[in-house]
Amino acid sequence: MNETLQKAGFVAVVGRPNAGKSTLLNHLVGEKLAMVSKKAQATRKRMNVIVMHDNAQIIFVDTPGLHEKEKLLNQFMMEEALKAIGDADLILFLAPVTDSTEEYEKFLKLVEKKNTPHLLVLTKVDRVSNERVLRKIAEYQKFQDRFEALIPYSTKRGGASREQLLDAIAKRLPEHPWLYDPEILTTENVRDIYRELIRESIFENLSDEIPYESDVLIERVEEGEDLDRVVATIITEKETQKRMIIGRNAETVKRIGRDARKLMEGFAGKKIFLDLHVVVRKGWSRNKKALEAVGYLF
Known part of the structure; x- marks a missing residue:
């Protein structure tokens, strides 16, 4: 062409x-x-x-x-x-x-x-x-x-x-050579997409302010032909929120992980092993350095 x-x-x-x-x-x-x-x-x-x-x-x-x-x-x-x-x-x-x-x-x-x-x-x-x-x-x-x-x-x-x-x-775009390989669907990397899919599971499984005061850090991704191993950490503002995210007998965090894994497998087209942790970082969403550490670069 x-x-x-x-x-x-x-x-x-x-x-x-x-x-x-x-x-x-x-x-x-x-x-x-x-x-x-x-x-x-x-x-x-x-x-x-x-x-x-x-x-x-x-x-x-x-x-x-x-x-x-x-x-x-x-x-x-x-x-x-x-x-x-x-x-x-x-x-x-x-x-x-x-x-x-x-x-x-x-x-x-x-x-x-x-x-x-x-x-x-x-x-x-x-x-x-x-x-x-x-x-x-x-x-x-x-x-x-x-x-x-x-x-x-x-x-x-x-x-x-x-x-x-x-x-x-x-019809309203400028004439210009394509900017990316026509085979790719997004410029995001796999880690970022996995992060967003875990966040989606948090939003769907938790109510009130917890999803808005939480985020996800992808610590490690080991990509394989048939299986990706993903280690991720959910960060939140308060100890009470951490307990709610984990839930009784860890039932809530297991449900978050299960639903996230299904989303991730649907995207990747292969099995996902998801190792999910929860930590508290008080005031992370109100502190510029803390936000930048999570990936929100101002």
Whole structure:
């Protein structure tokens, strides 16, 4: 293929917490790469997910949800989203169909000094009637001079198809030789993906503030042809949280490990031996050096 005909570009996927960003990206790439949780603010760092579509290499950037909080970790998450917006060739703003236009209006103020084009994607349209989708589309028409296109979308049924969404994105990317090997699905390494899958298991198995005050360190990965051995540590803020993560007779941490292992095996396509530990690091999420030690580089 003539390189001048190739397209490549970065597409920042943004929206409020729990707008469906990671779910959409896993659907588009056809693999379980990005962390998904029903709880808000689960995604903490940018993650590149690569989708090849015709002559275009689309590098999606999964981002933390747009939100405002004073906590240092939340500030880092917001900075990650803003960096992705600043570096993007195109932005996808995801707006759940049940939301008011308020979050979109906040986004417009955030990017009003930037010239980066964006697509407005109405998510979760399978959860409401067609009439309600049409009413929501009508609500957004007053902003039609701001977005390139408005696309109703669902990863389950209804709305635009995967091909239609990828077509709309690809035609707006610059002509450029592909930036990565077309065979790879993400620029993340195996350790980072394993970490996110363990975090997903924590979010799904624990309630209240514990998942938000916890994180995961991958201590060691020994990759084999049929088996990966992974040693990981869950860090948390308080002794009481550690006891809850471990649970009575270590039942909770065993469940976290079992569910994480299933996710990891689904990604790796081979068996996983997971050795999981729990430690307390008081105030880790409010201390810059502690955050950097976990991998959140400011």
